[in-house]
Amino acid sequence: MILNLNDQIIQVKGKIRQKNKLESQLQDYYSELSEIENTINRLNTQLMEEKADVRKLEGFHIANFFSTITGKKYEKLDKENREVLAVQLQLEEAEKTREEVANSILNVQNRLGEVGNSEELYQELLSKKEHLIKESHYRYADELYRLSEKEGDIQAYLKEFNEAIQAGQYAEQSLHNAEESLSSASNWGTLDMFGGGMISAAIKHSRMDDASDYIHIAQSRMRDFQKELLDIDEMIPVDTDMPGLLKFADFFFDGLIVDWMVQGKINDSIDQVGDQLIQVRRILAKLNTENTYLQNQLANLYEEKIQLIESFR
Structure with missing residues (x-):
């Protein structure tokens, strides 16, 4: 009986450690999600600003006319377009990361549900074992x-x-x-x-x-x-x-x-x-x-x- 309880306690202790680890991971994922949300907001703002710069260069006015004559406008426009592309790619990467982190949070929450009552079960098993040890005449039970x-x-x-x-x-x-x-x-x-x-x-x-x-x-x-x-x-x-x-x-x-x-x-x-x-x-x-x-x-x-x-x- 004692050996069987020992096996059960070993399994439950493993679940308790797993629960603690999952809770720590969940907290870390939430922090990461908050950070990536801030990054996405910043990149969206930056992208709008970069696109506005491109539209400004593409518009026609006297300053643009003289820039076009000297060839500087198209050099600047090419640079602005590349900056828009860079921000778009960073934004896409950040959004993919956000989706992955959100999915990981759901996964951890589901796994936590499977080990939610592990501490209560552990205490029950300990009480049973303490009772058996007290009643047992086996002198090595404590060891x-x-x-x-x-x-x-x-x-x-x-x-x-x-x-x-x-x-x-x-x-x-x-x-x-x-x-x-x-x-x-x-x-x-x-x-x-x-x-x-x-x-x-x-x-x-x-x-x-x-x-x-x-x-x-x-x-x-x-x-x-x-x-x-x-x-x-x-x-x-x-x-x-x-x-x-x-x-x-x-x-x-x-x-x-x-x-x-x-x-x-x-x-x-x-x-x-x-x-x-x-x-x-x-x-x-x-x-x-x-x-x-x-x-x-x-x-x-x-x-x-x-x-x-x-x-x-």
Whole structure:
């Protein structure tokens, strides 16, 4: 009976930890949603202002007439159009992010509903077990209870570490994909600089489109990684700026996308993505080391528990 209760307590303790983690994630998602809403409002205002500048340049009046004669008007109009495009692309990216965060909030809320009563169930099981221990003549009952409690904690930790490691591996792969696309674009861009012509320019832009998609995926997966690390950081310090990692794509969408023809900006983006890969891999290495340590602890604890049970006469 006691062993059966121990198993139930282990499962419930895991659900309690899961509930705490989900509540922490939900709060973080709400903060992120508020921030992205502010960003969207700012970009919408900026977009209206940029479009107004374009309309002003397109209108006909004396100042525009003399600007057109000198050729400055069309240079300025081209610059304004590119600025409109840049803001539109940033706005589209922000709106996609808002939708993803809103969907994540719904998902976390649904998962919270499944573990909502875990604390009450835990207290009920503890009361049952306390009653059995008091009535039991088994002299090792208290020690078995202590080992089972510790076993439940380690199993819950391992579950969280495994989820964080999986999220980190997804982020690492998407960053690797972005790095490869950017490197390919850089290579074709170098060829274009040496007279590669329209074909090399078209391929470079195609690779940049791929990189843009991969960077969005990477940002989404790094958001998942960051959420999984919220509780992990309380167990082992990951020593990293996850908010900074989460927003690294701002550089890409704010600068590079305005002028894909600038070879130096492509190379800057490769460096940016490379820095994120180093950070993610460093965190993963630390998580894997701790995961191995916990697995060894669990194995030793299991052996200790078996010996205690076998010693019962």
